[in-house]
Amino acid sequence: MNELKAKLPSKFNRSVASRTTRFILFVVTTIMLIAGLGQMRYVRSIVAEETNRQASRSMDGAIKIIDNRLSNVETAVNTAASYAYMLAPQESLCNTLLQKLMETNDDIAAVTLLYEADYFPKHGRYFAPTIIRNTDGSFETDEIGGPENNFCYLENDSNWVYSNKYDGGYWCEPFIDTMSTNRAIVSYSVPLHDNSGHIYAVLCADVSLNWIHDIVEKAKPYDYSTVFIVSRDSQYVSHPDNRMIQTVNIIEQARKYRDPAYIELASDILNLHSGIDTVDMITLIDNDDKAESNSTSVLFYAPIDRVQWSVCFSIPEHKIMEGADALRTNMLILLAVLLAAISISLYYIIRSQLAPLKYLAKNTYDISQGNFSVRLPEMHSRDEIHYLRDAFDDMQQSLATYIDELQQTTASKASIESELHVASEIQMSMLPKIFPPYPDRNDIDIYGELTPAKVVGGDLFDFFIRDEKLFFCIGDVSGKGVPASLVMAVTRAQFRTIAAHEASPERIVTTLNDTMAEGNDSNMFVTLFVGVLDLPTGRLRYCNAGHDAPILIRFDQSAQVNEVPCEPNVPVGVLPGWKFSLQQTMIDPGTMIFLFTDGLSEAEDIAHAQFGLDRVNNQALSILASGSLTPRAIINQMKEAVNAFVGEAEQSDDLTMLAVQYTKKELDVRYQNRITLPNDVQAIPELNAFVDEVCENVGFDMSTTLKLNLAIEEAVVNVMNYAYPTGVKGDVDIEAEANDERLKFVISDSGTPFDPTAKAEVDTTLSAEDRSIGGLGIHLIRQIMDTINYERVDGKNVLTLRKKLTKNL
Amino acid sequence: MKTTFKEEDKYFVMYFEGRLDTAASAQTEEEMKPLYDCSGHDIILDCTNLEYISSSGLRLFLGLLKTAKPKGSHVYIRGINEDLRQVFAMTGFINLFEFK
Numbered sequence: 001m002n003e004l005k006a007k008l009p010s011k012f013n014r015s016v017a018s019r020t021t022r023f024i025l026f027v028v029t030t031i032m033l034i035a036g037l038g039q040m041r042y043v044r045s046i047v048a049e050e051t052n053r054q055a056s057r058s059m060d061g062a063i064k065i066i067d068n069r070l071s072n073v074e075t076a077v078n079t080a081a082s083y084a085y086m087l088a089p090q091e092s093l094c095n096t097l098l099q100k101l102m103e104t105n106d107d108i109a110a111v112t113l114l115y116e117a118d119y120f121p122k123h124g125r126y127f128a129p130t131i132i133r134n135t136d137g138s139f140e141t142d143e144i145g146g147p148e149n150n151f152c153y154l155e156n157d158s159n160w161v162y163s164n165k166y167d168g169g170y171w172c173e174p175f176i177d178t179m180s181t182n183r184a185i186v187s188y189s190v191p192l193h194d195n196s197g198h199i200y201a202v203l204c205a206d207v208s209l210n211w212i213h214d215i216v217e218k219a220k221p222y223d224y225s226t227v228f229i230v231s232r233d234s235q236y237v238s239h240p241d242n243r244m245i246q247t248v249n250i251i252e253q254a255r256k257y258r259d260p261a262y263i264e265l266a267s268d269i270l271n272l273h274s275g276i277d278t279v280d281m282i283t284l285i286d287n288d289d290k291a292e293s294n295s296t297s298v299l300f301y302a303p304i305d306r307v308q309w310s311v312c313f314s315i316p317e318h319k320i321m322e323g324a325d326a327l328r329t330n331m332l333i334l335l336a337v338l339l340a341a342i343s344i345s346l347y348y349i350i351r352s353q354l355a356p357l358k359y360l361a362k363n364t365y366d367i368s369q370g371n372f373s374v375r376l377p378e379m380h381s382r383d384e385i386h387y388l389r390d391a392f393d394d395m396q397q398s399l400a401t402y403i404d405e406l407q408q409t410t411a412s413k414a415s416i417e418s419e420l421h422v423a424s425e426i427q428m429s430m431l432p433k434i435f436p437p438y439p440d441r442n443d444i445d446i447y448g449e450l451t452p453a454k455v456v457g458g459d460l461f462d463f464f465i466r467d468e469k470l471f472f473c474i475g476d477v478s479g480k481g482v483p484a485s486l487v488m489a490v491t492r493a494q495f496r497t498i499a500a501h502e503a504s505p506e507r508i509v510t511t512l513n514d515t516m517a518e519g520n521d522s523n524m525f526v527t528l529f530v531g532v533l534d535l536p537t538g539r540l541r542y543c544n545a546g547h548d549a550p551i552l553i554r555f556d557q558s559a560q561v562n563e564v565p566c567e568p569n570v571p572v573g574v575l576p577g578w579k580f581s582l583q584q585t586m587i588d589p590g591t592m593i594f595l596f597t598d599g600l601s602e603a604e605d606i607a608h609a610q611f612g613l614d615r616v617n618n619q620a621l622s623i624l625a626s627g628s629l630t631p632r633a634i635i636n637q638m639k640e641a642v643n644a645f646v647g648e649a650e651q652s653d654d655l656t657m658l659a660v661q662y663t664k665k666e667l668d669v670r671y672q673n674r675i676t677l678p679n680d681v682q683a684i685p686e687l688n689a690f691v692d693e694v695c696e697n698v699g700f701d702m703s704t705t706l707k708l709n710l711a712i713e714e715a716v717v718n719v720m721n722y723a724y725p726t727g728v729k730g731d732v733d734i735e736a737e738a739n740d741e742r743l744k745f746v747i748s749d750s751g752t753p754f755d756p757t758a759k760a761e762v763d764t765t766l767s768a769e770d771r772s773i774g775g776l777g778i779h780l781i782r783q784i785m786d787t788i789n790y791e792r793v794d795g796k797n798v799l800t801l802r803k804k805l806t807k808n809l
Numbered sequence: 810m811k812t813t814f815k816e817e818d819k820y821f822v823m824y825f826e827g828r829l830d831t832a833a834s835a836q837t838e839e840e841m842k843p844l845y846d847c848s849g850h851d852i853i854l855d856c857t858n859l860e861y862i863s864s865s866g867l868r869l870f871l872g873l874l875k876t877a878k879p880k881g882s883h884v885y886i887r888g889i890n891e892d893l894r895q896v897f898a899m900t901g902f903i904n905l906f907e908f909k
Contacts, residue, residue: 684832688861703892706861710896713863717831764901771871776864776900783899 017350025343032335040331044324051320052276054221055300055313059274062219062227062311063304066212069107070306073188074169076105077205081190088113088192088201091120095141098131101205102139109133109185110206112144119200167191167199171307174209174237176246184209184245186237186307209245213238216311225315226297230269232308265299269310272303278317356385364392372400420455420482427456427485430492432463435632443535443589443664444470447631449639450656451599457654458484459597460492464499467757468535468789468800471499471508474658475528475547475572476597484654487524491516491572495530501758503790505530505543506582509572513545517576525573529566529595531660534791536800538587538662543580546571548598551620553634554591559624561617564593592629592661594620596638599655603642606649611642631659667739671697674735679720679728679749687716687734694736698743698805708803711784714777715747715756715799723751723797738805742786745801754797756781757790812840820885821850826858834865844873847882853909857888867900874905885909 080101087097098111112130120127126145134140174186189204212229216238220227228244229237234251236244254266265277277299298320300313318325359377366374376393379386428450435447448461458477463470473495477484491512498511509530516526527547533540544566552562569580587593596616603611619641623634635657642655675690677683691712695705716732724730735746761782762775781788781801789800810833813824821844829837844852854870856862874884887909889897897903 681831681835684830685828688828688830703895706892707896709861710863713830717863717865762901765904766901767905771901771905776867780864780896780899 015351016354017347020350021343021347024346025339028342029335029339032339036328036331036335040324040328043327044321047320047324051221051298051315052300055225055276055298055315056302058219058221059300059302059311059313062216063302065215065219066304066311067306069211069215070171070188070207070304073105073107073205073207074306076101076108077188077190077203078169079104081192081203084192084201084203085194088203089194091122094129095131097203098129099139101203102131102133105205107207107211108205109183109208112204112206114145114202114204116200173233174231174235174246177206184237184242209237220313222315222319224319225313228312228314229304230310230312232270232272234266234270237309269301269312272305272308272310274302276300279314354385356381356389360385360389360392367392367396367399372396372403417455423482423485424452424455427452427489430489431461437463438465441465443662444533445631445661445663446470446472446659447635448656448658449635450654451639451651452480452654453599453651454481456482456485457656458488459599459654459656460488461595461656461658462492462495463658463660464496465535466500467503468787468802469503470533470535470660471495471503471530472533472595472658472660473528473530474550474595474597474656475526476599476654476656477526478524478571480654483522483524487516487526487573491526491528499530501760503532503755503758504582505532505541506580508532509543509545509569509580510578513572513574513578513580514576516573520573525571527571531593531595533587533593533660533662534789535662535664536789536802537791537793538589538664539584539791539793540587540593541582541584542566543569543582545569545580548596548601550593550595551617552587552591553594553620553624553629554588555624555629556588559621561620561624587662589662589664589666590629592631592634592659594634595658595660597654597656599651599653600638600642600657602653603646603655604649604652605646611645615641615645629661631661634659667741669737669739671738672736673697674733677716677732677734679724679730679732679751681717681720684713684717687713690734690736694738694743698738700743704803707784711781711801712745712747714780715745715801718756718777719747719749719751719754719797719799722754722756723749725752740805742802742804744803747799747801748796750796753792755790755792756799757788810837812837814840814843816850817853819850820853821847822853822855824855824858828861829859829866829869830861830863831865834863834869837866838869841869841873845876847877848880849882851883851885852877853885853887855887856890856893859889859893862893862896864900867896867902870902871905883907 080097084097087093094113098113101111102108110130110132112128115123115127117125123143123145128143128145130142130144132140132142169188169190172187172189174184177183177185185206185208187204187206189202191199192201192203194200216227216229226240228239230250231237234249235246236248236250239245251263251266251270254263259280262279265279268275268277278296279299280296297314297316300315301310303310356377356379363374363376374396376389376396379389431450432446432448437446438444444465446463448463450457450459450461452459458480459475460477461472461474463472465471475488475491477487477491494512494515495508498508498515502508502511509528512528526545528545529542529547529550530545531540531542531550542564546568547566549563549566552560552564554560564585565583567581567583570578601611601613601616616638619638620634623629623637638657639655671694673690673694675686677687688709691709692705695708700708712734716734719732723732730749730751733746733748735748737744737746756778759775759778762771762779764779784803785801786804787800787802789802791798791800810825810827810829812826815822815824823841823844825837827833852873854873870884870886877884884906885908886897886906889908894903897906
């Protein structure tokens with residue numbers, strides 16, 4: 001397993017289990033968070049609603065209780081006032097009135113009867129009897145009239161006795177009873193009228209606000225909520241902090257903070273509206289819990305119309321949502337635990353499920369190393385992994401079979417290849433391979449090269465010199481490989497056979513075509529260029545059978561690269577009986593004939609662009625410019641250029657190049673002589689005399705002279721016998737010319753075309769019975785002369801015979 | 810060109826003198842006719858004074874050989890000089906005739 005791990009790149013080190021687990025974890029977390037958020041929102045809304053309901057219920061209860069008790073006080077006082085006319089006007093009975101009132105209602109902390117000035121002359125100007133309820137329930141009688149308590153005077157517009165002006169029952173603003181108990185108090189006062197309707201006294205009952213505080217404290221919706229009551233003069237009637245009562249003015253406080261929301265809230269409260277608002281606690285109430293005072297609170301407020309107070313519940317928001325927040329925390333913890341549990345179990349489950357894959361991978365790796373005998377792990381589950389294992393099993397068996405077959409195929413292929421290799425050697429041995437081919441000739445230089453695309457190729461080139469004529473050809477068989485190579489071999493052999501006794505290229509090609517086209521069932525064909533260069537004169541005769549036109553590279557005042565004008569004809573092997581046309585041109589000494597197959601011009605690079613004729617021409621020009629124009633140089637340079645162009649691309653076709661350079665140098669003529677004879681053998685002695693004279697002049701000995709006589713006579717007699725039909729008179733011109741190297745005889749006539757060199761060689765080994773009478777003459781000429789050369793020029797047969805001056809037979 | 814026919818012992822002998830070129834071959838062919846009737850005789854072609862021979866002359870020799878051989882007659886060549894021997898060698902005639 002470790003070697004497998006080492007084999008795998010590090011990026012594969014993460015397992016499917018961890019990746020899948022992470023993915024599922026992400027999805028589950030997202031879903032749960034979204035669901036949880038929705039749930040929390042819902043829970044919070046329910047809590048808020050419940051809080052509202054609870055707060056308004058509490059609010060209703062508190063207001064009802066307070067209102068009830070105040071109503072009771074009001075009723076008691078009003079009742080007392082209704083019968084006061086019986087008691088109040090008499091000094092001795094006024095205390096009875098007060099006492100009865102005190103007894104009627106336990107909430108009344110004190111009652112006072114304020115008489116108008118000088119009502120009882122005996123008591124002077126001010127008289128205000130009062131009864132105060134002590135803490136133990138006993139009553140204490142007192143009289144508080146006096147200049148020091150000027151608030152008791154009916155003439156004064158004091159808060160306490162405002163009812164005499166109001167002329168009805170009246171709840172005063174709460175105040176602190178500074179006179180006696182120092183308790184927060186609120187008073188209800190009723191004016192007493194005499195029979196004439198004049199107000200002679202005010203009955204006033206004090207109610208301690210302590211119980212209000214107790215009531216609202218009990219009525220508040222939650223323990224942690226704060227409750228306070230604001231009176232119509234913007235003072236606190238009830239507040240958790242007693243010091244605030246009657247000391248803090250909330251509207252002034254609001255203005256002090258310059259908070260518009262707060263001012264609006266304060267106005268709402270003072271205008272006796274009811275509502276809910278969210279406030280910043282620090283501004284509204286100086287809460288006892290300082291730590292929480294800077295949090296926001298929800299404020300519920302509603303009026304007690306009877307006394308024009310507002311009851312306010314303040315509930316810290318965080319307290320409202322305490323439960324919900326705790327629930328959220330719990331949920332998150334639960335979620336985390338759940339996810340952790342899911343992840344861990346998922347990871348191990350997937351890992352255990354995928355464990356067989358690891359073994360499968362290891363075994364497959366072994367198989368890939370060529371070990372086909374590895375047994376794949378057995379599996380009992382019926383799942384995809386099992387199918388995978390079975391598939392690998394099949395693959396393993398197929399691979400083993402395939403490899404076996406491959407080995408057999410490879411073996412047989414190897415034997416074919418070795419045969420092909422031999423075939424390639426045979427094919428290559430057909431091509432000229434010794435360069436320079438004619439080291440002792442100074443008039444011709446040749447270099448050729450064939451690079452097959454496959455082991456064997458369908459290109460060919462060949463050349464040989466016969467009778468001072470260079471026969472050369474280049475060809476390209478359709479297709480590649482073995483079939484092409486067979487046709488190539490046949491073509492080359494045919495070329496040699498036909499050209500051995502046929503010097504005219506168009507007839508060579510025509511004959512070749514007829515031979516090849518006959519029974520050409522496989523429809524193979526050959527593009528072929530055949531050239532015959534007459535070495536003494538530089539006359540090039542050629543015939544093109546559908547091949548690329550060769551180019552002529554020469555320096556004639558300027559560098560020149562020209563295509564040899566070619567009639568395309570048809571390729572060899574296509575149309576039997578096709579008459580191929582002959583073309584000819586003169587080749588100046590120094591000129592290079594460069595022949596190639598389309599493997600050069602159509603060589604392709606990776607992008608399938610072709611090398612092209614322009615590049616061929618440019619290369620030719622550049623080598624011409626470099627001054628080293630030799631056949632080997634131009635082919636090497638062309639090969640380098642095409643290789644550089646092709647680059648990495650595979651060689652698409654056989655590549656063949658043949659370069660023929662005509663390098664003849666003219667030597668000074670030292671001796672010249674001529675004679676014209678009729679076509680009559682009786683003129684032969686004249687010829688003999690002429691030859692003797694020539695031989696003497698160039699310094700040949702008797703023996704050589706005799707043989708030259710023989711050769712020239714044979715040649716001339718040939719013309720006399722064959723060039724002119726019987727009975728037709730004609731002339732034979734014999735020209736002799738010598739330079740420092742050789743003696744040349746040129747025999748020309750105007751007769752019918754007759755090429756003596758095309759005759760088959762006689763067999764000199766036959767017995768007398770089998771020897772034919774003819775053919776001896778041309779045999780003798782070949783034996784005696786160094787070269788023999790026939791040309792048909794301007795309607796004349798021209799036979800040129802040469803003999804080196806230094807050579808003696 | 811001049812030829813002389815002689816019967817010497819059992820041999821028919823013909824002496825050639827001068828140049829046996831193409832021009833002379835027609836006349837020589839006529840003069841060689843007696844040699845064709847050679848039953849019971851061997852033939853000697855005396856070339857001691859033969860200066861030159863062309864293929865026409867060689868053809869005459871070969872024609873004689875082809876006629877004489879079936880009759881059981883041998884054809885010998887005598888006294889041939891080195892240059893002409895080389896011509897015989899070039900043509901392979903040296904293998905056909907017997908030399909004395």
